[in-house]
């Protein structure tokens with residue numbers, strides 16, 4: 001009893017979760033609304049590449065796929081900052097070259113996860129089948145086959161919604177009394193552009209970095225791809241004199257790039273064309289809860305908690321959901337109500353925290369990273385980390401290179417920021433900083449927190 005599971009959505013989280021569940025011996029049927037991306041053109045939308053870091057890597061190791069993904073991942077050791085004028089500046093992410101994030105193609109990662117899933121006899125992925133709703137009491141799930149138009153229903157012991165930020169299952173759960181939901185859009189949209197490989201097939205900019213053009217209220221970033229190209233993303237407000245809505249002619253778009261990102265002009269492919277043919281995406285934070293109903297259904301990944309992409313953690317957090325759900329199954333077996341309840345209790349506080357951290361990091365990326373005080377704080381932070389490696393771990397590292405709960409990273413990160421601000425107040429260089437005062441602050445304010 002309790003061994004047949006329906007998953008809705010074979011995206012990143014759904015395909016990974018299917019493998020975790022199959023390893024436990026469950027019979028897993030995954031229903032995916034899109035056609036099989038391995039057989040045709042990859043649908044455009046969302047991001048082309050993603051930053052994969054420690055939490056995601058941990059999950060990939062658990063299902064035995066990391067070694068293969070490593071081969072298609074490009075290490076990014078830090079941020080390469082592009083000012084409007086002047087020299088590029090490199091800011092390392094971690095303490096040394098052993099700490100880096102990885103640029104990975106979203107579609108290749110998804111396809112490799114599906115390939116692995118289909119190696120398990122007890123997983124079946126049903127493509128072109130769109131979930132249209134669910135009877136939450138009986139557990140019956142309803143689908144439409146988009147090729148044939150056929151409507152059908154499926155019953156399993158339990159259903160897990162991995163159907164992304166516009167989740168159909170979450171829509172169903174909205175009808176439940178006590179189900180909370182909020183969806184908050186940023187005033188910024190995003191547009192992807194391409195920097196092609198150099199003629200010899202190499203990279204036109206430093207390969208092992210995340211490139212960033214911080215410009216106060218907006219920014220351009222670029223992540224490397226295996227073929228030598230970079231995918232650039234402009235994050236920009238919709239409104240305003242130079243906002244996305246006002247950049248409505250090729251001339252205006254070209255002028256905007258010339259003014260703010262002059263060194264990108266000769267690199268971006270068909271800028272003027274692409275700016276108009278490529279879609280503009282929205283960015284939102286989705287919070288919801290509780291993510292389960294009785295033993296019948298649970299939500300996981302973006303379906304439960306979509307976040308803005310500025311900490312590069314949406315997929316990593318969704319993969320960590322899978323790790324935690326798997327641990328909960330290990331404890332409670334097929335007592336799904338207990339499994340879901342424990343999974344939700346552990347994850348909700350942490351996914352709320354990463355949602356806040358991601359919003360905060362947008363301001364850091366677009367506005368602060370070129371600021372003198374910010375750069376001094378970064379130097380002090382590195383020094384405190386060296387002196388107190390167990391107590392003062394930089395916030396970025398806690399989120400990206402460790403598996404500290406996100407809520408701990410948020411709480412400690414805020415206190416650490418106050419310590420950094422106190423130590424850098426009125427100082428113009430690290431040689432002026434009083435590290436004995438720093439030691440006292442670290443001991444007084446951080447030692448008592450777990």
Ligand SMILES: Cc1cc2nc3c(=O)[nH]c(=O)nc-3n(C[C@H](O)[C@H](O)[C@H](O)COP(=O)(O)OP(=O)(O)OC[C@H]3O[C@@H](n4cnc5c(N)ncnc54)[C@H](O)[C@@H]3O)c2cc1C
Nearest residue numbers: 009011012013033051131163164301302312313314315316
């Ligand atoms: C611009 C951008 C950049 C990002 N960069 C990063 C990054 O660098 N690092 C990172 O960790 N995260 C990043 N993210 C976040 C990451 O993309 C998501 O967190 C991740 O894709 C969530 O995985 P998921 O499986 O929950 O949802 P999805 O990847 O959206 O998958 C959902 C799946 O469900 C299917 N589906 C939807 N509705 C139905 C239905 N009704 N019936 C059946 N199937 C359905 C969809 O077709 C899809 O296959 C970024 C996001 C954006 C928008």
